[in-house]
Amino acid sequence: MTTPRDTSPSRRTRANGDGTVYQRKDSRWEAAGYVLAPGNTRRRVRVYGTTRKEALAKLTERIANSNRGLPVPSAQGTVGAYLTYWLANVAVHHLRENTHTRYATCVHRYLIPGLGKKKLTKLTAKDIRTWLNQLRTTCQCCTRSIDARRDQPRCCAAGQCCHKLLSPLTLTYLHSVLKSALEHAVREEEIPRNVARNVRTGTPRPRRFEPLTADEARQFLSTTRGHRLHALFELALHTGLRKGELLGLHWEDLDLDAGTAAIRRTLQRTSAGGLTTLPTKTRASERRIALPSRCLHSLKLHREQQQREREAAGTTWQHDGHVFTTVQGKPIDPTNITRAFTTLLRKAGLRRIRFHDLRHSTATLLLEQGVELVVIKELLGHAHIGITATVYAHVRLRLQRDAIEALGTALVGRETTETARSDSDERPPCASLVR
Template identity: 70%
Template structure:
């Protein structure tokens, strides 16, 4: 009868897995861990020593006991980003937003991080790549000017890398923040689908970029703008934009059924934008809060009625060629106005009024700025502009509120200084308060 060898007994309890040395000299540890779908899966880890392999297996089992499923994503980040754009983001984002996300993925994310395995992507990889984007010239990195002809560019002030000199075209902090947010959104969905245990992009801090500077019109410039727009074919549009702060797409998407000129109100239900797939298309408003009802100024009601009479005359002259789109602002043949065409009209009007160049969207900022300077409450401006949260309004126009605070403090200081000058006798509080004699 043989006695059992004490070294052959099991030294690990059930559920702890097994550890053994392979023929190639490496150590392999295997065990069952939690997998997506509330199932269990046998995984193997490797190490140069027994302790190293055992440590890796222990970490996986500990994460499994906490309810974290094992990583199943074995493909590259480029493969996952393509899947995310085509199957997830396309159903959750507006078409224009999806177009911008696609451009970011194909121009920056896939060339920079696409070869990384989704399961092995780390916060250090993301931070290193973002630091490179900050310092690398985009013309040199992407080769966007490599095909240009130096002779053809000689008369256009050459400045690009293909001509022998670097233009140092680096990404702005706002663009870097946008790229980072796209990556975070994609990895967040991978976490929800239990492809990866955590979103490593959230652990990378790139700093808060400065908000984009805008150039609102002053009160005098706004008067000059309205004066120059009086003889324009779309005078009602420009006046409505400045007096109500509607977005360009919201103005172009207005239909006569949205206006109630008798009660002086307008209902914002849709926006008109140029899209890649459908061309000029009617889309929902930017956010749920953007779908709103606003009051129309009396001057806008008058100009809109005059504009409707002018449009009726154009429809009579067009006859059968009129394209009945029911939009408030149309071309002479009834077709909706292209956003780019409206921008050209706006820039020409600025030159005619001898005003500095600004964006059309700055009319919206001008509305909010002028209202704040007139003492209108922030919550009223938020409802008029259709912001989702009042914090958005407060953040965008913080500089205006700071200037108003300065004016209020100066006004109080002026009042206190006048009080000190007019007061000759100190009030020590010994005298009783004055009482008004009753009137019989």
């Protein structure tokens, strides 16, 4: 009669549900058991090890994850295959066209060449960190063969590397794209967890911008007087509206008697649809703002000018309700606004800035006037006040420094006054008469 002690290790009886462990003919150990699979079903999995203990540990880990409700990964393809599927079937329905185009560029230019050949289920945080470090230190002219396509090489082909590296902001953006794709793979139960979340890229420094000062803003507005789109530039500088929000304004959105404007849409150029009217950037961007009296006066004059242009155009007029249009009544291309803005800056003798810096100028000037941060957040249409506080942290720091300096001056002045009063109580020597 045999006892459990005499039984071979490969023949030991395991409890029901613990799976089986046995040694194969090639001397490896194999463990098999049932675990949770996508669709609330169960599937038999097999794991292998060089020893019985190693195979049993792998199976125990799989069963433990299954008992916690984590399904076994079902994806058998590569990271590149899943990213292609995600772009074509998921992201295209949840992103704007321009955002989807940027995501596709990141995927095809950086993600697939760097991580595309790895199995989706075997992708680790170490793989992602190694890929990001490689991008951080590799010249893009060499990697993407940019120099080879130039008429006159000035990098690798010329024998000297220009060290064109990706910025920290670009690396963070690439990491966020990968993280979004893997997050959807987790929701579809293709992988048990998002390993990209375990990689920290650091917080990049915010992009520097040079807003207009109060004197430069007055000089710019003085130059725009007489321009047919003077009302647009004045409205941009007084309210901080985005370029697309300005061009997407309809006359029905304005209440010139009450002095308000409803921001409901934005106008953008897409590669597929051309000039397209879209919803606002975020839900918080859909807002109602107050208009200053100067902008109300300019808008009334602009409406009269538009009526004259409509009469001059006659049957060629193609007006569809936009506030700012071409002389034929068509919506204005955002590129043409940028071109006109650059021309006006040159005419005013000001440094070249982006049109979006008018929005930054508005917020900066309001902060310097002591306007509350929450009021600026509502005016700009930020999703939450943390964005406003982060973007304009340098302005708040300067205001803090001014406040501290003012407090220091007040304290020093008070101390000097008290000292003078205490000294005046004592009679000075008669020999030391000072005028």
